[in-house]
Amino acid sequence: MVSEPLAVPRHREQAAREGRAWRAWYVLRSHPSMIAGLVLLAIVLFVTIFGPSLVPYKPLKTDPENRLLPPSALHLMGTDAFGRDILSRVVNGARLDLFIAFSVVAIALGIGVFVGMFSGYYGGRVDDVVMRITDVILAFPSFILALAITAILGNSIPNVIIAIAIAYIPYFVRLTRGEVLSAKERDYAEAARCVGNSNWRIIYLHLLPNCLTPALVQATLCLGWAILDASGLAFLGLGIRPPTPEWGVLVSEGSRDIIGGQWWTSFFPGAVIVLTAFGFNLVGDSLRDVTSPTEAVQ
């Protein structure tokens, strides 16, 4: 059938787009905790990206003459037992900790969401098996589980990532499964089937974008928890070992100096752990409030 080419208007809906950005700003303004969290995270991010090039000292450079100096203008966070500048070590550690946190969440989110969608959509035996497995994993506190897995696999950064990720996967499975159980009953899922989509396309193209929100909120919270878990493991001597400047390692090394009255060697790394995890928590909690169905965002 030959016809004249129709004039196709190409202009996008600017007004609609602008409205959305403005509304997002309005929502942000009404959640001070979200702003606080974002500020904290922005600082951390800045430090992570630019920090190592800005600090005056090399993190591994030892300087025995200047060991255990309290915080001063030269060493803003003091020096440790080997004379290394703590600020430089903390700043360098940021990269490692954030890398671990994001890797953990990426793996847990990726696997958890995939399995959760599949399990929830098909139901039946598959779903039963998946649920029992997640039950088993969730029966253990995540830190203990990560500890056990690291002990089995051995001490290295990849192993720590895997161990913590395994402990977090069930959360994402459960959250996504919950969402897909109700989403698959919606009319648009049936319409997708009616139009000719295969099950896989329905699950991963149609339903998934609508089921991700709780998982993404959880992911934000997990970023904070992952830092706590990784540092905790390092503190106990598992996973990451000195002299790698990971925050937990720093706290562990510094803990020996407390008896001698040198508080700064473990305080600053510890404070940074707390603030970073707190930042993720604030953002995550605010996200949960903002995206929950009871909040009238319109």
Place this chain on the structure above:
Amino acid sequence: MTAHDEPLLAIRSLSVSFPRYNQRVRVLDRVSFSVDRGAFVGLVGESGSGKTLSSLTAMGFLPPSARVDEGEVWLNGQNLLTLPPEEMTRLRGRKIAMIFQSTRSALNPMMRVGDQVARAIRIQKRVGGKEAYAEAVRLLARVGIADAEKRARAYPHQLSGGMCQRVLVAMMLACRPALLIADEPTTGLDVTIQAQIFEMFLEIQREIGASVLLITHDLGVVAETCQRVVVMYAGQIMESAPVASLFASPLHPYTRMLMRSVLRVDRRVEPPGAASVMKEEITYSILGCRFAPRCPVALPICWEQKPDAESAENDHQVACYNWRGTNGTGHSG
């Protein structure tokens, strides 16, 4: 005391606004209508017309974010909007009652229905528990629930939608209000059940002599049950008239459009012409008549200034500058 020909309920120039981001949206705009004693009045409108909100205001059920910008709601000589909350609570049930759309959520899911009706009875009259329960069962039978004694022990989720609605009517019967507001009471119910409910409703109304304000979008129901009709659009009153007059000669362009859009079972309705295809969006920010964007006979003044209700013949009132601009017999050119 009020004279007998004073209306039971009179809403005068009521305006209610809601916040939307940093602005306020005037969802009801100078709404005025009244319900006479013993009358059966239909409040007709589509979604967004403000019909439910008007009745919620009369009941004092506005959400906290709503603000009454102006207006009065007179019930038996009292302005309900100025009453303190305790007074309003006393009036509810006794003088003015409401039946909602979603019946099941109007009933307490944790209480047996018999107990709920009995409780309503105990609040209204000073009777003991046993007596109230016996009366409750009697009322349930009165509203057409078969096997009332057994059904009284059921929980709301065990009853069908139609039966839940009857329970609500029974509770209302216990209170014997002077004014009953029924907000789309048969939404979601089958049409055969709907017929039963309305039949029962009319009987009860005649028995206790209540006035009824029926909120609905169904013109068929209005034609068969109401004596007077008030037509709303986008928070404004468009027209009000006795039912025969409204159907025989609708004057307002909106009402005329509605009448042309109504489907019937007794004959095949003509498809509307291309001229009546129009945009749907309601704009709340127009200063004048909110139907202007869709109106086939709109004049420039319609956008600027809201028309006052004008009396045509037979107690038929219309808020339009140009209702004569068609030949007033119900069809535009």
Place this chain on the structure above:
Amino acid sequence: MEPVIRVDNLRKAFREGRSVIWAVNGVSLDIYPGEAVGLVGESGCGKTTTARCVLRLVEPTEGRVFFQGADMTQWSGGHLRRQRRFFQMVFQDPNTSLNPRFTVRRTLAEPLRLHGLASSRRTTEEMLCETMLRVNLEPRLLERYPHQLSGGQKQRVGIARAIITSPRFIALDEPTSSLDMSIRIQILSLLQRLQNEMNMAYLFISHDLSAVRFLCSRVFVMYLGRVVEAGPVDEIFERPAHPYTRALLSAIPIPDPKLKRQRIILEGEPPSLFNLPPGCGFYDRCWARKPSCRGEMPPFRDIGDGHFVACFAEE
């Protein structure tokens, strides 16, 4: 002329715990090209389930469905998917039948892509615009998301999605029940126009008989999973034979205060599908019942003029 859709003794059972309910209990109907057939009844009558079985969105328990002579119930999953471009559905609630994360463009382009109907970008674009215009929507709305559209616009998108693959048959599941009065008749007129333009057959499921009267030429009345009456629309609406149909029609309010009608008010409610009594399901509420009605199901008999009814009562 061969029917587009032929349903042969369709039955569908659902299991609730230990008990089994037959939501569809022996339904047979046929739909010819270009005609609009109404399927009416109240809640629980099985009309929605029937429609879904016809499209095999739900698998029938027993019975056969023939699409243009071929037995659909035997098709494999892949073949069924490929054939879906020829039979589509318009859903009831436009607020939930469109994926909230998809733009209108994506929702409409998907069927084209799935069935390989657009070879190039330009063809896709042309087909999208053409379909939008057919349903009276401006093509610029293609970029919008569902929440940026009104109810009527959303439903038009749903209709556009159904017609974009040029199907032969569309099942319409209460397409106007969620819409306001003034929009309802516009959508029904649109559906009528589309049917004439594209020569499609409709199965129009509704509890709103006035909409059926407007759109359909034949109607099937269902009660408790069975067809109790069938025939041309005017015939059924003016001379209903089955007591249930008569009660149903008389229950519908007519927007004319001058008409004084004798209304038939039924007593009681439909029996639960869990405890279906033997014989005619309408027995408990029927005023014309006889003892024989309890004994066995009345057969579907022809009473002339294409009018069929399943009832023992004499005229």
